[in-house]
Amino acid sequence: MSKALLTVSDLCVDFETEHGVLNVLDHVSFNLYPGKTLGLVGESGCGKSVTSLALMKLLQKPYGCIRAGSILFKGQDLVQCDAKQMQDLRGNRIAMIFQDPMTALNPVKTIGSQIVEVFNLHRQELTKKERYQCALEMLRKVGISDAQFRMAEFPHQLSGGMRQRVMIAIALSCEPDILIADEPTTALDVTIQAQILDLMQDLQKENGMAMLFITHDLGVIAELCxxxxxxxxxxxxxxxxxxxxxxxxxxxxxxxxxxxxPQLFNDGKGxxxxxxxxxxxxxxxxxxxxxxxxxxxxxxxxxxxxxxxxxxxxxxxxxxxxxxxxxxx
Ligand SMILES: Nc1ncnc2c1ncn2[C@@H]1O[C@H](COP(=O)(O)OP(=O)(O)O)[C@@H](O)[C@H]1O
Ligand SMILES: [Mg+2]
Structure with missing residues (x-):
């Protein structure tokens, strides 16, 4: 197997609550490899989202903190990185998409301006017009028809599946090395889910990123990971x-x-x-x-x-x- 891109070792996360300190993650370890997808599966409340937030260093202080462990990314331990270093990595080398795109998208900004923002941050060598063209290209890539028209629309004017595609476009605009997807298709119906999973697989083939795919759905794991x-x-x-x-x-x-x-053919037994x-x-x-x-x-x-x-x-x-x-x- 190729060299790991991200190595999580013995990650422990505690939450301080009024009832006491909760050990939410206990020595979690795994690797992510370029071009490969690791599925993180488990029932609700087992710590999947906390794992992804810990990787992005987005746990809310002072309640949630990484008590022990390391997260090595290209030789750098993210646990030791300061806020500025993490900000440079987030949305640049490591991107994330969430279950509910409506809460992640800004409701008062057009779709276009939200994608252009990524290019404003990470591709400053481009002209304004080129950044708009890149954003448009990204929207087409994630399968949004009539992309030019959609650029001028607001999140509430799009369907759930389209919003999730926009989130993927934003996440992938900076060509991240790692994409963390926390239940990105859970809120979608199955046909849209299948389309989004296909899309993610195609984009991964294209740019060789490592993926951490979080879900409670073993069917999705079988399909994708x-x-x-x-x-x-x-x-x-x-x-x-x-x-x-x-x-x-x-x-x-x-x-x-x-x-x-559930099995399709269990002969009606049990x-x-x-x-x-x-x-x-x-x-x-x-x-x-x-x-x-x-x-x-x-x-x-x-x-x-x-x-x-x-x-x-x-x-x-x-x-x-x-x-x-x-x-x-
Ligand atoms: N801000 C918080 N304060 C206290 N406990 C929390 C907080 N966020 C999450 N937890 C607890 O951490 C555990 C794991 O949550 P989570 O990672 O969201 O689970 P899931 O696997 O469903 O994504 C849960 O028991 C949850 O109650
Ligand atoms: Mg969760």
């Missing part, structure tokens, strides 16, 4: 290539997630499988394995599991003491 990190209650509990994850998941939680996907119990509260996290209270294979020694991952193969690791003993159903 090369590798997957599964999160549970602030920890990465399994990492594998997409093929390995879908064909030979090892962690009981990942197995449960895969079992809970109800949809669910994972019993609930994700533990961050205020009341069990010691050791964070999944043990819901796990049918849980044993006494699970109380002493730390964050470390056990290696199944070079590209497949699991945070579970007993994965070897669990037989496939």
């Amino acid at each position: 090369d590798d997957v990190a599964v999160m549970y209650a602030g920890r990465v509990i399994e990492k594998a290539s997409v093929i390995d994850l879908f064909s030979q998941a090892k962690h009981p939680y990942t197995k449960g997630l895969l079992d809970s996907i 109800a949809l499988k669910t994972i019993e119990g609930q994700v533990p509260s961050l205020l009341n996290m069990p010691t050791g394995c964070r999944f043990r209270n819901r796990c049918q294979y849980s044993q006494q020694d699970c109380k002493s599991l730390d964050h470390n991952l056990d290696t199944h193969s070079e590209n497949h690791q699991i945070n579970c003491k007993h994965w070897r003993e669990i037989k496939d159903a």
Whole structure:
């Protein structure tokens, strides 16, 4: 495998609340590679968005802070970077798109002026006219028809799918090395979702950027990603290539997630499988394995599991003491 572009190691994030300090991320580690997509999957509240905000250093101080760990990007540790250095990197080398483009776009500025703004910041050598032309080109590239007309419109005049395309155009205008996408298609209907995913894949092929794609949807992971990190209650509990994850998941939680996907042909047998119990509260996290209270294979020694991952193969690791003993159903 080629050299990692971004290496996240043992990232720990705490939030200070009136109820106490919450360990929202516990030793999260993963790599991003040029031209490859890592999927970050897990149920709501497991820490996916906090991970992306931590990478961009956008956690709201003083409540959220990176307690430990490093984020190496081209030899530079982002955790140590000051606000000015981060501002230069954000939207330039590392870009991000969010679930809800309406909150990320400025409602009182035209689409065109919001894309031109990126070129104003990052391509100052261009003339005003050239910047407008670049913005127009970007809008065409993300599949917006009648681009010239749309340039003069405001966000509320566009459909949800078009707004998300505009967000992608803005994010990619500076040709970032890394694109972080936090549930960018969750609010869209499935046909628009498929178009947006195709578009992202095409653009990635063109410019070779690394992608971190955050979702709770395993179908999207299967469609788009090369590798997957599964999160549970602030920890990465399994990492594998997409093929390995879908064909030979090892962690009981990942197995449960895969079992809970509706099957088209189950001969009408049985109800949809669910994972019993609930994700533990961050205020009341069990010691050791964070999944043990819901796990049918849980044993006494699970109380002493730390964050470390056990290696199944070079590209497949699991945070579970007993994965070897669990037989496939
Ligand atoms: N500003 C905050 N203050 C306190 N807790 C927070 C804050 N933001 C997020 N959290 C907590 O961090 C955990 C992870 O949240 P998040 O990363 O948004 O989850 P998701 O995986 O759904 O994106 C949740 O339990 C959430 O309650
Ligand atoms: Mg989220």
